[in-house]
Amino acid sequence: MTNSGRNKLDQSFIELDDSEITSKLPREILLRIFSYLDVVSLCRCAQVSKYWNILALDGSNWQKIDLFDFQRDIEGPVIENISQRCGGFLKYLSLRGCQSVVDQSLRTLALHCHNIERLDLSDCKKISDHSTSAISKHCRKLISINLESCVNITDLSLKSLADGCPNLTEINISWCHQITENGVEALSRGCNKIKRFSSKGCKQINDRAVKCLANYCSGIEVLNLHSCDTITDQSIIKIAEKCFQLKQLCVSKCPELTDNTLLSLAQHRSCLSTLEVAGCNQFTDLGFQALGRNCKFLERMDLEECNQITDSTLAHLAMGCPTLEKLTLSHCELITDEGIRQLAAGGCAAESLSVLELDNCPLITDLTLEHLVSCHNLQRIELYDCQMITRAAIRRLRNHLPNIKVHAYFAPVTPPPISGGQRPRYCRCCEIL
Template identity: 25%
Template sequence: MPWEIAQITTKIHLHDLPEALLQQIFSFIEPTRARNSASLVCRRWRDLERRTRSSLSLRGNPFTIPYPPSPFPSFPSLSSLDLSNLSPWGCPLSNTPLLVGPTLPDKFPGVNSLKLYSRDPTALISLTHHWPKLKRVKLVRWHNRPSGAGITIGSDLHPLFENCGEIEEIDLNEFYCWTEDVTEAIRSYPLVAKGLTGLDLMLANATDGFRASELVSISEVCPNLQRLVAPCVFNPRYMDFVNDETLRKLATNCPHLTTLHLVDPTPINLNNNPGAVNNLPEDNPSAITPACLETLFSSLPLTDFSLDLSHPILEVGPALEALGQRRAGPLVKNLKLGYFQGVCIGKWLHLDGVAVCGGLESLCLKNCADLSDASLSAIARGCTRLSRFDLIGCDLVTELGIQQLAIGLRQTLKDLSVSRCPLISAPALVKVLKPVRRWLERLHLDCIWTGSKAENGGAEHDLLDDNNLNGLCEPQSKRRRYEYEEDLEGFGATGTVNGGCSQWPESWECLRELSLWLPAGEFLFPLRDIGFEDCPILSSITIKVEGNCRAKPDPRTFGLSILSHFRELSKMKLDLGEAIGYAFTAPFGQMDLSLWERFYLHGIGDLFLQELDYWPPQDREVNQRSLSLPATGLIQMCFRLRKLFIHGTAHEHFMRFFLQMPNLRDVQLREDYYPAPENDMSTEMRDESCGRFELALNSRLVLD
């Protein structure tokens, strides 16, 4: 009898399930590659997959996309469509009437969220006619706007407002245009602007921000805004700068704002001047005052607030306390403060400033000159829900403050970033993060790689593993010291405070993303030696190199081979864009950029990478940032690579080396670089050569 039952059950197939149940099962499949594989099983599975897909990203050249014969199964449930990678070399979609005309609207009738690479207004003009009910639109353009007779102020956005009357959210975070383009387009269509609830106006490569009059004008025609992200001019030396009165008008015109990000895009390089924050003159404060901030916090239901300035705001503690103690409205969850002074004093057991905001889940403190280790200890005691913490350019913070923060937030902290803090070294920072190793998922280290020295005599700080916590508890009261010792013992420390902490976890069980900063010419530090010997699921790493290579000695290898023991590492971002060298000819005894690229990329073929973002080094004197022959040959050795994004220029005969990579499916030139125009005397890739490379890339047979 059991054998007969088993024989009967083996004849049951997945296709025997009812159509509605099988369709429900397919709707639970989220990974894109899993869906693509399922659609290749049979025609029925292909139809089910397309009927249940909600988002889709199209890649490749629109001239070479094969069009199946009619009838072609449509995607009735598709609501989000990404066309930003469909034309990576800048071919206007208006030149492909078969794709833009009847094909896209017929196959994707329910699209309400669109991401589009818009080289000129013709792409929006062609598409918005077919999708007049778009709700969310994100435009992408990394390069300068093209010049032509039809390109006027606001013309890039006019088709969107003219044809899509129900638009709610616009994202221009990766779109290169001018602030007057946005202001003119929004003001020209007040009825459409009245329905907008979200505006991300950060604008790619923005060096200037919105003036006070422009920001107020946008808020007047968009009274229902709930999310606003914009770069602004806060410098009092400029005319029409954003001040207290501007923020008050913004709060009055848009009373429903829950997310407000205002950023000063003025670049400030602190890596070459670590004391730049503390050396700011006190008579050059920001035009924003704490009293205005307190009014802003009481007027708006803010849950996500960011104010990143280039001039300091003094004594902001009481305003932040008012934000954390307000009774009306929801609790603030995300906070980013740039150049705020007096954020948290952390004196004794009293909680002040930002430490009062107990509902915070994400906190970023940037260029806070008076932030200390005691401040971090108070934040850890007051903000017990923090899962993300970013610390940038704080001169007084040491590893001991990070250690107190890690112990206090060991159950919640998952994302930590420490950048440009001169008293913190990367090896020592990794050492004090033992309390949160088991839970951290993302870690960014932008610190010096030598031993961290204190100002008093140059002695190193006593760390947790040194079995000496007297230095950590010294600035605190006796009561707080005893509480700290009990906290350590409760977490697993053996014995008293001087008895060591052998029970701290050694494995980074959840670490998926690691980001490192290194000075130019230095070697990649052996990560195993500083505590990264056990990272079982590390899948993404970012390495940024910054500095002048011209005065550095002749190196041998950078050290990428030491990453080969991370077996799950599949994605890398190698940013050499801020590494400066000689592009063509170098003086006697110096190396040109091609040799530096060989130095940095040597050993990349030993890794198990599937995706690579690469920024070549540059020579600013000749405005040169191009892929060299040694770099091309070394990248070609990554046989498992599937996606390659080069943020720079390249030559066609160098790019053809990549055609020999068996698994490579997607290659793009990105950022502010663009195929050279036909009248350019350089030999870099142009539109026609890019098209030839794309055709050769897509005509290859890739097994997976």
């Protein structure tokens, strides 16, 4: 079609009045089409005509609203208008990063949108326990709430949710530093359907809190305790014994944990698919060998800074974890080329491994890259500060795996001494391949 033809078509469309639009696209069809549009597209459609404005702003089209990519500096009146317009239609709302939102706006939201099921309030730093109190009072269908980095939230919020939202299955309280084991205990008792719990960075979450989760929320599938640095083997052993559906566990930066945690997980958690234990430097080959023998469904493992493990761990993972996709071994300084050879030859790497991170593994050499040639699904490898890896070896690897992304760092070459008054020539200090 020529440009003039397109212009005539556009002009004829613009000149259509409401009755013509209605006859060509009945209300039911338009509403169905609009139901697939995002916030920005709906607002644009609302400008086409008066009739489209009515349809685009119909509450039935606003069941799911995510303002993060639309406008982050949302003021209270905007939330209140959305609440009144959507009413009982609204089921999902994300106000992630809307730092101007205050308690009054959330109270209005809770009052009008009583059917809301999923609510993301992460990084809404001005809201407090008053907001969660209103939500728990009016939104009894709530199944998921994200309160990450809501710094004014305390135990009172968890107690309110426990009283008013018995169907809650997902909650994120990461970086809510005022929450303690008392709040988690109340939540566990009142919301025993919880399947996903995250308290990353909550320093007051201790063994008692985790044991309460194990005792009352045995259906937990995803548990993130990153940087809850006072927890010990006792609570994780209780999780392993009670939570039969656990699939993803993060206990990174929990330095009190020992091999007893891994042995218990190996004994009870055969369905575990993701394990993140970065910075748990008391773990040894003993624990990971047990995991390799018993946890056949492991797909992702983060062992960064588990600096006591050796090639023996890799040999057991290669033999026992055929679906391993992502493995992080950064700062595991005892890993050598032989361990990578066993990993690649064991079946898991050649068939499924897609990401391998080896930053700061000083014993790794070019031989490692030769072993990895057989890993046909390998998509990314991290080699920062592996000083015995050369550019030539990386080029050879790429000849076999042309789509692989290799991230490496090469120290700058020392410039020659200045002579004859000439200015020195500088080279690049690093290269990312």
